[in-house]
Amino acid sequence: MLTIINADLHNEQHAHDVLAMLNSYAQDPMGGGEALSDYCQKNLINELKTRNTVRVVLAYAGDQAAGLAICIEGFSTFACKPLLNIHDFAVHPDFRSQHIGVRMMEHITRLAVELGYCKITLEVLERNLPARQLYLKQGFATYELDPAMGGAIMMQKKLN
Structure with a gap:
C-alpha cells in the first residue's frame, strides 16, 4: 500500500527516512553520484526545521x-x-516504475493549491529522461517569457 505524507521533521522516523532517501538520491548518477557529507547528514534535519518555508513529502510503500x-x-x-x-525529488531505485512519482506530484500539486502558490517550479538534468517525461505528463513545461528569446537556462555559482 502506498501512502504519501507531509513529513514531520520532529518525528524521528520521518527525519531518518528523509536523510536515508536524500542520501540514496545523492549517490544516484542523477543526484551527483556521491553520498551526503558527514556535515550534511549531521545538520540537515535541524537546518530544515528552522525554515518555515520548507515542505517535505515522503512516500511510503508499506x-x-x-x-x-x-x-x-x-x-x-x-x-x-x-x-x-x-x-x-527522488524515488528509491527499488520502487521505480510503480507510479510513485506520479502520486507524489499529485500530492505536491494539491498542497501547492491549498497553500495558494501561483506555480510549482523544478529543475531537471537534460538526460534524466524518465524524470522529464514524468514532469511533462504532470503539466510542467520549459520556462520562457518570449519564444523569440528562448528558454531559461539553470545556472549556478558555487561559493564553497
Missing part, C-alpha cells in the same frame, strides 16, 4: 520509505505571489 520531495517556497515578483520549488 512501512518503507520509497520517495522524497523537498520543496522550498519562493516568490514570483511578476505574479506577486508565493511559488513552490521542488528542490529535491
Whole structure:
C-alpha cells in the first residue's frame, strides 16, 4: 500500500527516512553520484526545521520509505505571489516504475493549491529522461517569457 505524507521533521522516523532517501538520491548518477557529507547528514534535519518555508513529502510503500520531495517556497515578483520549488525529488531505485512519482506530484500539486502558490517550479538534468517525461505528463513545461528569446537556462555559482 502506498501512502504519501507531509513529513514531520520532529518525528524521528520521518527525519531518518528523509536523510536515508536524500542520501540514496545523492549517490544516484542523477543526484551527483556521491553520498551526503558527514556535515550534511549531521545538520540537515535541524537546518530544515528552522525554515518555515520548507515542505517535505515522503512516500511510503508499506512501512518503507520509497520517495522524497523537498520543496522550498519562493516568490514570483511578476505574479506577486508565493511559488513552490521542488528542490529535491527522488524515488528509491527499488520502487521505480510503480507510479510513485506520479502520486507524489499529485500530492505536491494539491498542497501547492491549498497553500495558494501561483506555480510549482523544478529543475531537471537534460538526460534524466524518465524524470522529464514524468514532469511533462504532470503539466510542467520549459520556462520562457518570449519564444523569440528562448528558454531559461539553470545556472549556478558555487561559493564553497
